[in-house]
Amino acid sequence: MASKYLIEGPVTSVEISVYLDGMAAAKDTGGHSFFLGQVRADFLKGKIVMAIEYSAYESMVNTEADKIVESVTSEFDDVRSVRIIHSTGVVRAGEVSLAVMVSAGHRQQAMQACSKTVELIKERLPVWKKEIYEDNSHAWRENQ
Amino acid sequence: MEIKVLFFGVLAEVTGTGFKHYNGVINLSDLYHRITDDFPEIAHYNFRIALNNQIIEGEHPIKPGDEVAYLPPFAGG
Numbered sequence: 001m002a003s004k005y006l007i008e009g010p011v012t013s014v015e016i017s018v019y020l021d022g023m024a025a026a027k028d029t030g031g032h033s034f035f036l037g038q039v040r041a042d043f044l045k046g047k048i049v050m051a052i053e054y055s056a057y058e059s060m061v062n063t064e065a066d067k068i069v070e071s072v073t074s075e076f077d078d079v080r081s082v083r084i085i086h087s088t089g090v091v092r093a094g095e096v097s098l099a100v101m102v103s104a105g106h107r108q109q110a111m112q113a114c115s116k117t118v119e120l121i122k123e124r125l126p127v128w129k130k131e132i133y134e135d136n137s138h139a140w141r142e143n144q
Numbered sequence: 145m146e147i148k149v150l151f152f153g154v155l156a157e158v159t160g161t162g163f164k165h166y167n168g169v170i171n172l173s174d175l176y177h178r179i180t181d182d183f184p185e186i187a188h189y190n191f192r193i194a195l196n197n198q199i200i201e202g203e204h205p206i207k208p209g210d211e212v213a214y215l216p217p218f219a220g221g
Contacts, residue, residue: 055156056220121221127221140153140154142216142218
């Protein structure tokens, strides 16, 4: 998989460590704000969600995520870095399927920009999810 | 020369494929008729259309080598 925004399977602590290690040299950064989206074991119509299988339109993820990063860094001029990692394939309940990591000179814009990035991802990223239940049945879900 | 149509999410399940090639298609509505001839079920689903990674509303011409994607409502994050 060629996309810098997609990872096969769950996001792990490795990806988070890599980001933080990479930011250690950024001496003008005073705050990081992270959002980690985790697969929740929802109970729906008598069934428990065991996992979610994500699929993505990779080339369009690349163009849309580039636009999201550009939009957020334009809007929040104190932001130094925006990193988006979204899972594809199967992610089990309790595992992380989205990481948004934002670094800024100060905490206020780090947190605001992180929140904005998550909302833009939910609105614009061409990713789909299929909930897989304990009986191996499945259902497709949409963002509200 | 052909165009490539990609199906995502529930549409990939409904069509049983992630993609199909079509020849001799002139615009998006022409393409829609050809696709629903092959996969009538698609008419029951909501989706948007991307042409070469750009969401398109309404009619648009298609040329050989274009990539069209049928995109159900997103569910990222």
